[in-house]
Amino acid sequence: MGRWAGRILMILGAVHLIVLGVQNVQYADEWFTGALWGLPRDEFIHPRGANGAFWIIIGSFAVPMMLLGALVSDLARRSIALPASIGWGLAVWCVVAAAVLEPTPMLLGLIPAALLIRGARAVRSA
Numbered sequence: 001m002g003r004w005a006g007r008i009l010m011i012l013g014a015v016h017l018i019v020l021g022v023q024n025v026q027y028a029d030e031w032f033t034g035a036l037w038g039l040p041r042d043e044f045i046h047p048r049g050a051n052g053a054f055w056i057i058i059g060s061f062a063v064p065m066m067l068l069g070a071l072v073s074d075l076a077r078r079s080i081a082l083p084a085s086i087g088w089g090l091a092v093w094c095v096v097a098a099a100v101l102e103p104t105p106m107l108l109g110l111i112p113a114a115l116l117i118r119g120a121r122a123v124r125s126a
Contacts, residue, residue, distance in 0.1 A: 001119040002076025005087075005112035009069030012108060016062040024053035031058070072116070081123040087116030 030036065030050035043051050072082060094109035 001115040001122070002081060003073050005115035005119070006069040006071070006073030006076060008108075008112040008115070009072060010066045011069075012105075012112075013062040013064075013066035013069065016060065016065075017057060020053075020057045020060075024057060027053040069112075072112075076119075081119045082116055084117045084120035084124075087113045087118075087120065090116065 027050040031054060036051055036054060039051060047055050075082060091110055091113035094106045094113065097106040098104050
C-alpha cells in the first residue's frame with residue numbers, strides 16, 4: 001500500500017508541475033532573470049503574472065508532494081510504514097483545500113491518504 005501511496009503522490013505532484021507549467025510557460029524567462037527579486041509586499045498579497053505563476057508551479061506543493069511520495073515509496077520498499085497521522089494530515093489538508101476551492105483535483109490526495117492510513121493500521125494489527 002505504501003508503494004502505491006508514494007507513487008500516486010509523485011504522479012500528482014508531477015502532473016501539477018507539468019500541466020500548470022505548460023499553461024504558464026511564458027513566464028519562465030522572467031523567473032530566471034531576477035524579475036521576481038525585490039517585489040513589493042503587495043505582489044505577495046495579490047500575486048499575478050510571473051509571480052502568481054511561480055507560486056502555482058515552482059513554489060507550490062508539487063515538489064514537496066513528489067519528495068514525500070519518494071520517501072513513502074522508499075520506506076515501503078524497506079517495509080517501514082509511516083504513522084497513520086501522516087495519512088490523516090494529508091486527508092485533512094485535501095478536504096480543507098477542496099472545501100475552499102472547487103472544482104479541484106485535491107480530492108485525489110485522499111487516495112494515497114487512505115492507503116497510508118490503511119498501511120499503518122495493517123502494521124499495527126500485525
